[in-house]
Amino acid sequence: MSASPLSLQQERTDLAWRRTGLAAVGLALAGLRLAAEQGAAGIAAGLSATLAALGVAGLARWRSHELLRVGVPQPMSPRAGRSFAGLLLVLHLAGLVLVVTA
Numbered sequence: 001m002s003a004s005p006l007s008l009q010q011e012r013t014d015l016a017w018r019r020t021g022l023a024a025v026g027l028a029l030a031g032l033r034l035a036a037e038q039g040a041a042g043i044a045a046g047l048s049a050t051l052a053a054l055g056v057a058g059l060a061r062w063r064s065h066e067l068l069r070v071g072v073p074q075p076m077s078p079r080a081g082r083s084f085a086g087l088l089l090v091l092h093l094a095g096l097v098l099v100v101t102a
Contacts, residue, residue: 021053021060024091028053031098038101045101049094055087065091 028049035046066074068079076084 010067012068017060017063017067021057022058025050025052028094029090031095035098038098039095041101042090042098045094045097049091049098052087052090052094056084057090 028046032043034047035042038047
């Protein structure tokens with residue numbers, strides 16, 4: 001089965017996933033740089049945020065690949081949805097730790 005050309009909506013979705021991944025990694029790296037001044041708690045929070053952001057970026061890359069491969073990817077499995085929600089929770093908690101310890 002050959003991949004069909006992307007519609008404009010699919011292309012926008014693909015670009016949105018890529019932007020989300022890049023933004024998460026960029027913000028986490030900026031937070032890690034600022035966290036170095038806050039001691040061990042800040043560094044742990046910054047590293048957690050960076051790893052979670054890399055997970056979000058990896059998921060975005062996978063979704064983009066699936067979109068290009070099959071045209072319309074299947075909905076996320078419950079396991080992938082829970083993983084994505086967990087990564088976002090780690091990002092938010094790490095941000096909260098960075099703000100509170102500042």
